[in-house]
Amino acid sequence: LKLVAVAVVAQAVWGMARALTPDRPRAGIAVAALMGVVFLPGAVGQVLAIAFGAAAGLLLCRDAPAATGGRLAVPVSRRAGAVALILFAGLLVGPTLLAPALPAPSGGAGPAGQGLALFDAFYRAGALVFGGGHVVLPLLQAEVVGPGWIDPARFLAGYGAAQAVPGPLFTVAAYLGAAVGPVPNGLPGAAIALVAIFLPGLLLVYGALPYWDGLRARPRAQAAMRGTNAAVVGILGAALYDPVWVSAVGDARDFALAVLAFVLLTAGRAPPWIVVLLTAAGGLVLAQLR
Template sequence: MNKLKSLLEILIVSTRLGLTSFGGPVAHLGYFHTEYVRRRKWMDEKSYADLVALCQFLPGPASSQVGIGIGVMRAGVLGGIVSFIGFTLPSVLALIIFALVLNTMDIASAGWIHGLKIVAVAVVAHAIMGMAKNLTPDLQRKAIALFALVGTLLWQTAYSQVAVILISAFIGFLLFKQHAESDTDRIKFPISKSFAVVCLALFFGLLVLLPILREATSLNWIAMFDSFYRSGSLVFGGGHVVLPLLEREFVPTGWISEEAFLAGYGAAQAVPGPLFTFAAYIGAVIDGWKGGLLATFAIFLPAFLLILGTLPFWDSLRRNVKVKAALMGVNAAVVGILISAFYFPIWTSSILEPIDFAFAAVLFSMLVYWKLPPWIIVVTGAIGGTWMTLL
């Protein structure tokens, strides 16, 4: 009975956060801290900081993984699942509905769609600024970011990001292994190491097996599952970095048009919750509500498997200076990958005239300097795009 009560409490609290958490992953972590640490005291400051550090270390949606981890620590694996559902479902439903409505329209020439594409310019520019400040503070890491930018722009294949991340990890290991600090405190999580090993084996097994199944069969749902699962497995740095991976998986192959892709990315800024739910929109554009649910499950599954698979081993990982050094290189590469995506496809398909650039500057200023809520930026972008087509 107590377990059921705990699960219900987790569902109610996480759903409220899922309905109100605007502002991206950094803001989500602030909301979680206020609700779970300060207000409800489900965990202390040190435990929360350790959990955040682990989720920043792993690929995938950091804020969603923190929410899953809090649920696990509160009520086991079921608690993690319930916490994830509550935080994620509101934005998933909103984006699936948006995609279904969009499928009934001719969006190629719609002014409001162009406005949403310009919103994407402002939002990603803001993300790049914040990430560059934190992840590339010195010349070495700026050079790694430049390498990632040039590499992913000039070598645009399905494997370019993976190769760039691996090379950057090796460079980071060589450059920073003497500078990374190790942690000495210990923390325990309520998951057995044997269960964690099963989760990690499943994570890597699917990463290898899904592309083989995709080649061996002609089933669309396996191809979709593979693309979303791989994108969710290879993203370091939060939701905005998933954009180039998803764009290169689905736009060149004709699964979704560039206009629809960027319109959905703009709309994703207007809903609360994790930005990874953008996958639900893409899935719904491709194959209705079933595609939306499949895409959501596929892109978040790696986050689940990784957080459950690494919680018991986190003590060893965070005290390993070599692992931390490699991660410093990876984080710097993420900045370059995001700048690459900012140029192509976001800038090249959105900023076509001087008025587009002027409008992007207005939206950027509203977001960064006036600090207006993201939904206001999105509404302004849609209205402004419509107005510009009438000029």
């Protein structure tokens, strides 16, 4: 199942690179973002890469045309949008400021305190991700593998199995919330993790809607967004290398099976659940041969 993650993330990098880095300036932004995240892994590296992409886009993608089309009918007032944005920021920054009072992941502070730590971890991963489901992979790894809540093999196996499940990739949070070592886990942990990872996106969309028409009409905002999207390609490429490739591909046979899964997804256009089953079967065969 870990090799499925290699193929799926590689397919995502390939598709996003073709769509979001069609010229040399944006390809350069992607490569620079990839290198930055590799040398500075974690949430800080991703945030800096996004900021770099936006700044580089302002300089290199200034010919981007402003968006055209009619105004978006938004049943959300500016005041309600501002409240949502403040709540988003408060839930993101508040636990960090209160970090000394929060329980350690295995600190024996009781289910309620550890449930708060679990919510904080998944909310932060959902809040800092930008550009698609696969980009959340290194953030989730830092939040649940780094503290020792779950081992790397189970983390990537669950991520690979999630490719066969319909719906957004963020639903892997339910698996991780159920599988973490500290309580609450099981169904309560799954519910906490699932709500926490989707909540920041909901608050951001609700908060940004009243201001969206003004932003999309500005050429400079469009240029910054193009650079940001290119940086996302680099971030995803870094995630393909570490943790996906580093953790999953151990020898030439693993590499061959991952390439086969990638070809099935891209050239063969096989459904992801078929690729998951075939790759899992291939992994069992390889395990018997070792």
